[in-house]
Amino acid sequence: MKEFEMIQTYFSGRGPQRKDVIVGVGDDAALMKMPQDKLLVVATDTMVENTHFFTDTSARSIGHRCLAVNLSDFAAMGAEPAWASVAITLPNADEQWVKEFADGLFEIAEYYNVQIVGGDTTQGPLAVTVSLKGFVTEGKALLRSGAKAGDWIYVTGELGESALAVDSKINGLKFPEDIASHIQQRFDYPVARIAAGQVVRHAATSALDISDGLIQDLGHILKASSVSARIDVERLPISHTLYDAVGQEKAISLALTGGEDYEILFTVPEQQKGYLEQNATAMGVKYTCIGQICGGDTGIELLFNDEPFNLKGQKGFQHFSDKEEK
Amino acid sequence: MKEFEMIQTYFSGRGPQRKDVIVGVGDDAALMKMPQDKLLVVATDTMVENTHFFTDTSARSIGHRCLAVNLSDFAAMGAEPAWASVAITLPNADEQWVKEFADGLFEIAEYYNVQIVGGDTTQGPLAVTVSLKGFVTEGKALLRSGAKAGDWIYVTGELGESALAVDSKINGLKFPEDIASHIQQRFDYPVARIAAGQVVRHAATSALDISDGLIQDLGHILKASSVSARIDVERLPISHTLYDAVGQEKAISLALTGGEDYEILFTVPEQQKGYLEQNATAMGVKYTCIGQICGGDTGIELLFNDEPFNLKGQKGFQHFSDKEEK
Numbered sequence: 001m002k003e004f005e006m007i008q009t010y011f012s013g014r015g016p017q018r019k020d021v022i023v024g025v026g027d028d029a030a031l032m033k034m035p036q037d038k039l040l041v042v043a044t045d046t047m048v049e050n051t052h053f054f055t056d057t058s059a060r061s062i063g064h065r066c067l068a069v070n071l072s073d074f075a076a077m078g079a080e081p082a083w084a085s086v087a088i089t090l091p092n093a094d095e096q097w098v099k100e101f102a103d104g105l106f107e108i109a110e111y112y113n114v115q116i117v118g119g120d121t122t123q124g125p126l127a128v129t130v131s132l133k134g135f136v137t138e139g140k141a142l143l144r145s146g147a148k149a150g151d152w153i154y155v156t157g158e159l160g161e162s163a164l165a166v167d168s169k170i171n172g173l174k175f176p177e178d179i180a181s182h183i184q185q186r187f188d189y190p191v192a193r194i195a196a197g198q199v200v201r202h203a204a205t206s207a208l209d210i211s212d213g214l215i216q217d218l219g220h221i222l223k224a225s226s227v228s229a230r231i232d233v234e235r236l237p238i239s240h241t242l243y244d245a246v247g248q249e250k251a252i253s254l255a256l257t258g259g260e261d262y263e264i265l266f267t268v269p270e271q272q273k274g275y276l277e278q279n280a281t282a283m284g285v286k287y288t289c290i291g292q293i294c295g296g297d298t299g300i301e302l303l304f305n306d307e308p309f310n311l312k313g314q315k316g317f318q319h320f321s322d323k324e325e326k
Numbered sequence: 327m328k329e330f331e332m333i334q335t336y337f338s339g340r341g342p343q344r345k346d347v348i349v350g351v352g353d354d355a356a357l358m359k360m361p362q363d364k365l366l367v368v369a370t371d372t373m374v375e376n377t378h379f380f381t382d383t384s385a386r387s388i389g390h391r392c393l394a395v396n397l398s399d400f401a402a403m404g405a406e407p408a409w410a411s412v413a414i415t416l417p418n419a420d421e422q423w424v425k426e427f428a429d430g431l432f433e434i435a436e437y438y439n440v441q442i443v444g445g446d447t448t449q450g451p452l453a454v455t456v457s458l459k460g461f462v463t464e465g466k467a468l469l470r471s472g473a474k475a476g477d478w479i480y481v482t483g484e485l486g487e488s489a490l491a492v493d494s495k496i497n498g499l500k501f502p503e504d505i506a507s508h509i510q511q512r513f514d515y516p517v518a519r520i521a522a523g524q525v526v527r528h529a530a531t532s533a534l535d536i537s538d539g540l541i542q543d544l545g546h547i548l549k550a551s552s553v554s555a556r557i558d559v560e561r562l563p564i565s566h567t568l569y570d571a572v573g574q575e576k577a578i579s580l581a582l583t584g585g586e587d588y589e590i591l592f593t594v595p596e597q598q599k600g601y602l603e604q605n606a607t608a609m610g611v612k613y614t615c616i617g618q619i620c621g622g623d624t625g626i627e628l629l630f631n632d633e634p635f636n637l638k639g640q641k642g643f644q645h646f647s648d649k650e651e652k
Contacts, residue, residue, distance in 0.1 A: 022365055026550075027469050028399040028534050029369035031462065034360045039348055042443060043355035044411035044457060048450030073354040085370035087455045117368060120455070124374030127450060129413045131370060131457035136357065144353050208354050224352075 006095055007088075007121050010102040015109040015116055018082065030117035032083055038135035041080075043073035049126040054169060059097045061188035062128060063104025069211065070132035071112055071192030072262040076209040077143075078201025079136040081112050081194065086119035087129040112194060142197070142266070146205035147225035149295040151267035154204075154276070156196050156285045158237045159214060160251060161186040163258020179245050190262040195284040200266050203275045207266035213257040217265055218300060225267075231256075231291040233304040256302075256311060267293055332421055333414075333447050336428040341435040341442055347409065356443035358409055364461035367406075369399035375452040380495060385423045387514035388454060389430025395537065396458035397438055397518030398588040402535040403469075404527025405462040407438050407520065412445035413455040438520060468523070468592070472531040473551035475621035477593035480530075480602075482519050482611045484563045485540060486577060487512040489584020505571050516588040521610040526592050529601040533592035539583040543591055544626060551593075557582075557617040559630040582628075582637060593619055 012025065023031040034040060047053060047066050067084060074081045086105065090097070109116060114132070165187035168175065175183070193209075200207060206225055210217045214231075222229055233252055242251045268276060276287070294301075302309040338351065348357040360366060373379060373392050393410060400407045412431065416423070435442060440458070491513035494501065501509070519535075526533060532551055536543045540557075548555055559578055568577045594602060602613070620627075628635040 022464075023467070023469065027471075028402045029367045029405060029458075031403075031467055032366045032368070033464075034364075034366050036362070038360075040358045040360050040366065040459070041355045042358070042409070042411055042457075042459065044413050044445050044455075046413040046415055046446045046448045046455065048415050048448050051448055051450045076354045077357075079355060083368070085368055085457050087370050087372040087457075089372055089374050089453060119370050120372045122372045122374050122377055124377045124453060125451035127415060127453060129370075129372065129446070129455035129457075131368075131411050131413075131455075132355075133366070133368065133459070138348075138359075141349070141357055143349065 006093055006098055010098050011116065014102065015106040016113050018113070018115045021083065021115050021117055024115065024117045030083070032117065035135055037138060039138050039141065041074060041077060041134045041136050041141070042131060043070045044129065044131040045069045045073070046127060046129040058188065059100035060104035063101040064108050064189050066128040066130045067105055067108050067114065067132070068190045068192050069262065070130050071108070071194060072190065072209040072211070074132060074134055075193040075197035076207045076264050077136060077141050078197045078207070079134050079141060081114050081132055081134040083117045083133045084109065084114050085131045086116055088119065089122045089124040089127045091124065091126055112192070140201055142201045142204055142207040144206050144208050144221050144224035147221050147227050147267040147293050148205055148269065149227055149293055151205055151269050151293040152273065152289050153229060153231070153265070153267055153291040153293060154287050154289050155210070155214070155237060155263055155265050156193050156283070156287045157261070157263040158239045159210070159261050159263060160238055160242050160254030160258050162190065162260035163213070163254045164242060164245060166260060167254070175245055179241055182241055187260060190260065192262065193264045193285055195282060196264055196287070199276070199279045199283045200264060203268050203272040204266040205269060207264055210261040210263050210265050212259045214265065215256050215300060221265070221267065222299065226297065228294045228296045228298045228300070229291055230294055230301045230303060233302055233309045235288060235290045237286070237288040253311060332419055332424055336424050337442065340428065341432040342439045344408065344439070344441045347441050347443055350441065350443045356409070358443065361461055363464060365464050365467065367400060367403060367460050367462050367467070368457060369396045370455065370457040371395045371399070372453060372455040384514065385426035386430035389427040390434050390515050392454040392456045393431055393434050393440065393458070394516045394518050395588065396456050397434070397520060398516065398535040398537070400458060400460055401519040401523035402533045402590050403462060403467050404523045404533070405460050405467065407440050407458055407460040409443045409459045410435065410440050411457045412442055414445065415448045415450040415453045417450065417452055438518070466527055468527045468530055468533040470532050470534050470547045470550035473547050473553050473593040473619045474531055474595065475553055475619055477531055477595050477619040478599065478615050479544070479555060479557070479591070479593055479617040479619060480613050480615050481536070481540070481563060481589055481591050482522050482609070482613050483587070483589040484565045485536070485587050485589060486564060486568050486580030486584045488516065488586040489539070489580045490568060490571065492586060493580070501571055505567055508567055513586060516586065518588065519590045519611055521608060522590055522613070525602070525605045525609045526590060529594050529598040530592040531595060533590055536587040536589050536591050538585045540591065541582050541626060547591070547593065548625065552623065554620040554622045554624045554626070555617055556620055556627045556629060559628055559635045561614060561616045563612070563614040579637060
């Protein structure tokens, strides 16, 4: 079949060829050699057209994002990526699409030294599922469950821009060209904070990556760790671009609730703050303290300059419960 | 969201809870402890509605098959399954569907001691991608590339019944109720030949599972091993049910070219035939010698009682080249 020859052309032998891969693409299953005394780490994410990307999202972006979102899970665990299986479902054998998808995929795979060891190509509505494998030293993985009252809450990078890209697409908002292309880039090519995760895992008590929005994802840490949190809204890392594009109120709303950021949210005890500062450069991205973990199960308290902050015009303290499951 | 609570209800904590799983469902990624001196094995398969199953295929069958087809890859490698990630894309949150899917999935997971360690649930056209992980002793994996001229060609079980189920569905063929329900069962609930794979790996030079039809899949072994093959058509393991349902000619055609069998095709040198016979019981399924590997690159020669066999009315020797890529 044409399709399989095409896949062969664009995928076979491309990207990193790791020494720990004994059998890659082409047999019933792939065989890899695990490093001794490490745990196997596995993350799996599916992307479906019209749910996770738009019909006009470029194939190159889809190739990038399907691996990036899994790398982001690895970053949040402090894990080292190694091998990926890529299952692609395509409505038809569009050679140009496959070529661009493969370009996007292998560009990021190359950067993080991830070998594509297998997968599947099937016919059907456009969707991609990547299962990423790698390793982490036993006892060193960053879980969601270790946050303690008193820990400081940090986040890497800047929040809300990717959500604005989604918002502007859905609601047809128009921005000046430089802003439009900047936020589009943030959505299309999220950066996985692998280097940051490697530093953070020595200092943090808990971590996860922000994919569904700060408030919702922080809720997962609170639930897993049985704690509450205070967020100082004025400290949120929001870019000038975002402020200029939508104003303060909307910018804060996007930073708190917008998804697709793929930044790392993590909690650090007072005595480990110094470690972070000493290793700031190695993180490869800025990080910001945005609040503190508290005891109890009162959810998330939002403050703006120490005053209760109302999100979306609600009055009084804004408490978010953590009923959502990821 | 309702959907996530539902998934939680039907998936959380179900099935085998293996001691080698450090962190299962619920964090950014799963963490597993690998046995020392084993290679990691990974197989990934996607099933899409209207491509791999029908709109009226039961959710329980889909739950079974999505794991079974990956287990079949493991069987063909002589590998031991351990953990699976299950990515489900669903058009809507149909609780009854999810319940039945989970029933089918966990029934087979239980049988093979596979723990579901993660995955993803997304909205979109119905599809399931399973990435199965496990292990095999280094140097003991059965590849496609080891067949040698003179090796005998074997196949487990019986061929063609599952393909008849597909054929009858697509072409609206009617059969007596007992035959109809038997072939439907064969399609809906394929058995992964894990036990057979564990025996075969000590005797065979190559193996794979038959998912696209004997002829096409044998072609993969021939290509990977740079050899040819002779198939003795009269030896093909075809059930009385299949003969009775469609007659000899069609039965042979289905056995040679029909897909979805999930039986193991393997090659054994003369001196290892005895090992197979001694361990026949441990294989848990019958096995049949159907031909022999030959040198050269002349593809597959079909004989019926030593006379050239014409498939689909073609004259003369039937040679199948191995241009197909899986």
